[in-house]
Amino acid sequence: xxxxxxxxxxxxxxxxxxxxxxxxxxxxxxxxxxxxxxxxxxxxxxxxxxxxxxxxxxxxxxxxxxxxxxxxxxxxxxxxxxxxxxxxxxxxxxxxxxxxxxxxxxxxxxxxxxxxxxxxxxxxxxxxxxxxxxxxxxxxxxxxxxxxxxxxxxxxxxxxxxx
Amino acid sequence: xxxxxxxxxxxxxxxxxxxxxxxxxxxxxxxxxxxxxxxxxxxxxxxxxxxxxxxxxxxxxxxxxxxxxxxxxxxxxxxxxxxxxxxxxxxxxxxxxxxxxxxxxxxxxxxxxxxxxxxxxxxxxxxxxxxxxxxxxxxxxxxxxxxxxxxxxxxxxxxxxxxxxxxxxxxxxxxxxxxxxxxxxxxxxxxxxxxxxxxxxxxxxxxxxxxxxxxxxxxxxxxxxxxxxxxxxxxxxxxxxxxxxxxxxxxxxxxxxxxxxxxxxxxxxxxxxxxxxxxxxxxxxxxxxxxxxxxxxxxxxxxxxxxxxxxxxxxxxxxxxxxxxxxxxxxxxxxxxxxxxxxxxxxxxxxxxxxxxxxxxxxxxxxxxxxxxxxxxxxxxxxxxxxxxxxxxxxxxxxxxxxxxxxxxxxxxxxxxxx
Numbered sequence: 001x002x003x004x005x006x007x008x009x010x011x012x013x014x015x016x017x018x019x020x021x022x023x024x025x026x027x028x029x030x031x032x033x034x035x036x037x038x039x040x041x042x043x044x045x046x047x048x049x050x051x052x053x054x055x056x057x058x059x060x061x062x063x064x065x066x067x068x069x070x071x072x073x074x075x076x077x078x079x080x081x082x083x084x085x086x087x088x089x090x091x092x093x094x095x096x097x098x099x100x101x102x103x104x105x106x107x108x109x110x111x112x113x114x115x116x117x118x119x120x121x122x123x124x125x126x127x128x129x130x131x132x133x134x135x136x137x138x139x140x141x142x143x144x145x146x147x148x149x150x151x152x153x154x155x156x157x158x159x160x161x162x163x
Numbered sequence: 164x165x166x167x168x169x170x171x172x173x174x175x176x177x178x179x180x181x182x183x184x185x186x187x188x189x190x191x192x193x194x195x196x197x198x199x200x201x202x203x204x205x206x207x208x209x210x211x212x213x214x215x216x217x218x219x220x221x222x223x224x225x226x227x228x229x230x231x232x233x234x235x236x237x238x239x240x241x242x243x244x245x246x247x248x249x250x251x252x253x254x255x256x257x258x259x260x261x262x263x264x265x266x267x268x269x270x271x272x273x274x275x276x277x278x279x280x281x282x283x284x285x286x287x288x289x290x291x292x293x294x295x296x297x298x299x300x301x302x303x304x305x306x307x308x309x310x311x312x313x314x315x316x317x318x319x320x321x322x323x324x325x326x327x328x329x330x331x332x333x334x335x336x337x338x339x340x341x342x343x344x345x346x347x348x349x350x351x352x353x354x355x356x357x358x359x360x361x362x363x364x365x366x367x368x369x370x371x372x373x374x375x376x377x378x379x380x381x382x383x384x385x386x387x388x389x390x391x392x393x394x395x396x397x398x399x400x401x402x403x404x405x406x407x408x409x410x411x412x413x414x415x416x417x418x419x420x421x422x423x424x425x426x427x428x429x430x431x432x433x434x435x436x437x438x439x440x441x442x443x444x445x446x447x448x449x450x451x452x453x454x455x456x457x458x459x460x461x462x463x464x465x466x467x468x469x470x471x472x473x474x475x476x477x478x479x480x481x482x483x484x485x486x487x488x489x490x491x492x493x494x495x496x497x498x499x500x501x502x503x504x505x506x507x508x509x510x511x512x513x514x515x516x517x518x519x520x521x522x523x524x525x526x527x528x529x530x531x532x533x534x535x536x537x538x539x540x541x542x543x544x545x546x547x548x549x550x551x552x553x554x555x556x557x558x559x560x561x562x563x564x565x566x567x568x569x570x571x572x573x574x575x576x577x578x579x580x581x582x
Binding site: 059121 | 258350351352353354355356357358377379380381383384385486489490491502505506508509510513514515517520521523524525527528531
């Protein structure tokens with residue numbers, strides 16, 4: 001299916017998906033954001049390097065689909081105090097590269113820069129992101145998102161929004 | 164030095180059931196804490212398993228001072244100051260590794276994994292330099308309990324075992340949960356920074372009053388039996404071991420349930436390998452008791468928190484700046500349980516954790532709150548009327564009572580007044 005898309009059309013579709021995912025995260029539209037994921041999803045933010053083995057070492061976030069659901073329900077509970085009041089967020093997703101296709105999956109990489117304003121102050125989060133997008137009847141779904149923060153080896157402030 | 168203001172009158176700031184907000188806010192008090200707590204008493208540094216092999220090293224700290232925890236070629240654990248004895252340069256910039264020597268990049272002075280000066284560049288420039296007098300500085304006293312390595316900058320003072328006192332039993336209890344009787348720290352640390360004073364973290368670790376509120380969001384959406392442990396009807400206990408060590412003893416609740424591994428929210432059929440190894444290590448009767456009681460929830464003053472399945476190490480950076488280093492405990496000989504402890508740890512702690520992000524929010528809000536002076540009392544009187552002594556003579560009370568904070572501050576005052 002994806003193979004039939006011209007490169008420019010694929011790139012456009014990928015970009016639109018990533019921009020939408022970014023906007024839903026920025027605007028705390030948790031239910032719509034959760035609906036982006038496939039059932040076998042992995043949402044991963046490694047710690048202490050970009051290439052650690054998350055099955056052996058600590059990650060900042062290492063969520064399967066079920067845990068993504070818990071994360072969203074906690075944010076929606078009205079008592080997730082670290083996000084009440086919510087962080088003000090805007091992010092730029094850039095340097096988007098389509099790395100390859102495999103069946104219905106498209107592997108994509110991008111840079112991300114997130115500006116967060118909270119009661120603590122202002123924090124800038126920078127990362128290299130990798131995505132696996134899956135072509136489905138309803139358009140792309142998100143099967144994997146890896147957020148490799150450039151400072152993930154250092155002490156980080158609370159990051160309780162959707163990165 | 165004689166420009167220093169007069170020392171605070173600690174009795175005016177610390178009463179048995181209340182303390183002044185200035186204790187969390189005043190940079191001069193933070194400096195005094197460095198001197199009289201961090202650079203004097205026993206402080207937890209790291210675990211022996213982090214430097215399992217000869218010449219392994221890992222960077223640590225005591226207070227603001229950078230430490231290399233290093234294993235010498237002979238297997239001995241050293242706590243070395245990460246400061247070149249030539250001109251003070253940081254010798255080792257690498258978080259961890261294995262090397263028989265550390266070479267300072269500034270002028271190529273060379274130190275062994277035991278801290279001894281091995282050599283230096285262009286030796287003819289010195290008219291005989293006694294190498295034995297220029298080894299890396301070291302923490303004068305180093306001691307280990309069940310693999311937990313502590314350091315004290317005081318050349319003399321209570322031994323580590325005297326310092327741990329009754330709380331040593333909690334470390335034994337933890338290690339008993341490992342089939343081979345040892346825990347390991349191998350999964351790497353999450354480092355979570357907060358704009359708050361270290362003592363808010365210290366006190367919160369064994370505060371059983373907050374979970375029902377601060378953590379209600381996760382208790383309400385996750386299938387968790389933790390919430391009930393901290394309710395008004397809980398039979399769990401807060402305990403003051405003395406020397407600033409405090410515990411939230413959940414065993415009464417787990418014993419009521421009388422189910423193995425209930426402390427971990429699971430059942431024996433889900434961890435058959437672990438249960439089999441425990442049975443063969445301890446015999447079924449003792450293994451059953453261990454697996455009902457579970458691991459401790461204990462805060463070893465001033466900076467080691469054993470939180471059932473994790474350890475936290477508290478690092479102060481400034482009066483309102485701290486880091487919580489946290490990782491999953493790993494039990495030697497229990498790969499199936501270890502995997503689940505890592506998974507649960509990643510979910511609950513660190514900068515994005517279901518639990519710790521909210522705790523840290525409270526630390527930062529309290530730091531902002533106590534900028535308002537008002538009467539400046541922080542009130543810690545909860546449960547004062549129902550404290551009692553347990554069979555070992557330690558003060559205990561209801562799970563939600565502020566016995567731990569009172570115990571911590573009593574010890575704190577004694578350290579500061581002794582100064």
